[in-house]
Amino acid sequence: MDNEQMESLQRPTILVLGAGAVGLALAGRLARVATVYAACRPVHANAIRDRGLLMEGIWGNGAVEGIIPVTGPDEITTEVDLVIVTAKGTDTRSICEEYARVIRGLPVASLQNGIGNEEIIAEYTGTVIGGTVTTNFSVVAPGHVRVLSESAPMRFGIWSGDGAALDRLIGIVRTAGITVEPDPEIRSGKWAKALLNIAVNPISALLHAPVGVAADADIRKTVIGLVRETYAVAAAEGVRLPWATADDYLEYLFSVQVPDFAAVYPSMYYDLERGRRTEIDLLNGYIARLGERHGIATPYNRCIAGFVRYAERHPRER
Ligand SMILES: NC(=O)C1=CN([C@@H]2O[C@H](COP(=O)(O)OP(=O)(O)OC[C@H]3O[C@@H](n4cnc5c(N)ncnc54)[C@H](O)[C@@H]3O)[C@@H](O)[C@H]2O)C=CC1
């Protein structure tokens, strides 16, 4: 057996499902250590086939060759070892349906924001890995992504099924040069990440302003209201967040996370800018629904979710 054959035996094959800002950047890094299929839209696939994936920012600059873009399951011609879902939460079910034949029986990780994606994925496979990424990604143009601020390591934790898959995934991601750590409390980890998105994503998207707007004196009170309500709902759900109280988290939010992302725009901003559906119902809308179930008033989350839904239905003239 020659070296190339040996290497291909050890080299894992990863399918990134729903490759846009996060998924393409991830594919760009993983291509260093794995064979990577990126399931994406034809506009990205064509650009990547023409001249590779263009990356800029803190995850590297330049063209990445070797990613295999696919626009449907029939284009996947070899065995896949691991799947990472990076579609928007609004598309989790439809993309899992489309690729059901490929992902069945494989370990599938989610790097998506919001609550509820892992439960959907678990309907399609036995081993599910929850994940969080606290880094800013955006699409500059077809097949061209930018990675800016980073505030925490990527984290993965086993949601259901085979724990060995978690170690393998973390090993691969680490070898690709991404800072990553295991999260033994991934359910709480997903809520912890959702706190940041609940606090800043809709405000930034509605005001067309970067994340730093959350610290503005006129805006801060709304952020505080959103976070306090989320804490009350999390407690009613039995979720233990990493910060003991809402005020402890707010201290971290305003001293670390908002400064880290002050100059960049969150994913929901790009959704509204591009006239797309947002993940509001996996974030603030979800808190409002759970609040209702528990008899907890959530006026801030209910109000902001309504604003975002209105904005989704009335795209801005550009
Ligand atoms: N953009 C960011 O900075 C961060 C985003 N996230 C989360 O990561 C997830 C992905 O976010 P983004 O990458 O920003 O979204 P995105 O919208 O840029 O990428 C998702 C891609 O999936 C594609 N897609 C959906 N269904 C598909 C299908 N059936 N076949 C092929 N492609 C399909 C969409 O067309 C889109 O290009 C979201 O849950 C988001 O909240 C998490 C951390 C940071």
Ligand SMILES: CC(C)(CO)C(=O)C(=O)O
């Ligand atoms: C962390 C942050 C704000 C980075 O962009 C994000 O998760 C998002 O944009 O949805």
